Amino acid sequence: MLLSGIFPPITTPFYPDGEVYYKKLEANVERYSRTPVAGIVVQGSTGEAILLSDQERRDVLKAALAAAAPNKVMIAGTGIESAHETLRLIEYAAQLGYDAAMVRTPHYYKRQMLPANLLAFYRTVADRSALPIIVYNFPQATGYDIPAEVVIELASHPNIAAIKESSGNLDKVKTMIEGTRNINIKRQATVTETFEAVTPRMLKAAAAESEKQSRELVSVASLAGPTRSAGVSPAFEQVSPPVHNAIVTKLSSSAVTVVGKLKTRQKEVGFQVMVGAAHQLEPSLGLGAVGAILALACPAPTACYEIYAALKDGDNALAREKQERIKLAAQRVVGELGVPGVKYAMDLNGYYGGPSRLPFLPLSGQQKAEIEKLMAGIKS
Secondary structure, three states: OOOOEEEOEOOOOEOOOOOEOHHHHHHHHHHHOOOOOOEEEEOOHHHOHHHOOHHHHHHHHHHHHHHOOOOOEEEEEOOOOOHHHHHHHHHHHHHHOOOEEEEEOOOOOHHHOOHHHHHHHHHHHHHHOOOOEEEEEOHHHHOOOOOHHHHHHHOOOOOEEEEEEOOOOHHHHHHHHHHHOOOOOOEEEEEEOOOOEOOHHHHHHHHHHHHHHHHHHHHHHHHHOOEOOOOOOHHHOEOOOOOOOOOEEEEHHHOEEEEOOEEEEEEEEOOEEEEOOHHHHHHHHHHOOOEEEOHHHOOOHHHHHHHHHHHHOOOHHHHHHHHHHHHHHHHHHHOOOHHHHHHHHHHHOOOOOOOOOOOOOOOOHHHHHHHHHHHOOOOO
16 A cells, blocks of 8 residues: 555544544534545544543444545554554554554563564554554653664564654664665555555545446436337337446556456555654655654644645755645644644644543633744634
8 A cells, every 4th residue: 555645643532531532523524524634534633542441443444434425544543552452453444445544563561572573563563454554653642662773673574564753763763764765575555646545445435436427327217218220110129228337447558457447557666654744844855754643733734734845846946945834833733742732733733632531721812923923824
């Protein structure tokens, strides 16, 4: 699966009493679906997943996927401390139709989180998972930083597709990119003609839409009744044949497969490094990161995407300019004020942020004023 582009790790909206506000969750997802982001991460750190019950996690995963556009890559945050519980949540996400699972590093028993433990954990999860696995490293929250050498070793597993590296350590990002570049395992990813991601869920939706249109055409043809050709006597009348759209067509000459209206091709991809530090997005992409899962993309998906798009177009100067525009907001709003800061920035930019659950506290008036100043002019 191709993981290029920008992904917001969406927040979980709450009512003032702390209950999950599903209508606002759906509204946020519908709006993200209209932005240029490549996909959406549900139940990551910004989603306060660790503060939700198991049933709430499942309900949030279900509601978010139902509200998302079919052309967005959907990633489920499924990391729980044990491999057993992680696999249970992955299985549920797979049943819903998610495209990949993002698995946070186990970290509670830090002294025992040796390379052998992490290798066994991720290999076991990847062996049994129906979804491609994205390793998720967030040492600022977990207090554990998975070594680059362990990631490079895990990259050879055929079902471990990527890492989200949120440490902000550019040297580590560079080491992982260089260390995984020549991994023998190469994966075939389905992409569009413009090399955007296509997942099994997207193919299923395209085929279903094509089948629906075919049924509608058949229905219209049958309502029209028998047709009579000029000069043909009634005795030789024939009923018009049903009209069928080809659901899947293989165009071997151009290596293009047509599924409904979706034209796809195959692209070889290796292990993919994604980053989670918005204030270092431009240099990270410059080193070879394929994309990013950014908390700042929750209130400002377009501003983050513009950095990625500028680099993709080869305009490095514009990318640096747009990076500078979001740098302070990324460092202060996300890095220091955390989820409450992200949610207030969302409120400013037309999304529903709302309150966070304890132990998060409400922002002060001074903090809100600071966020308003930092977010001024940053596109949503």
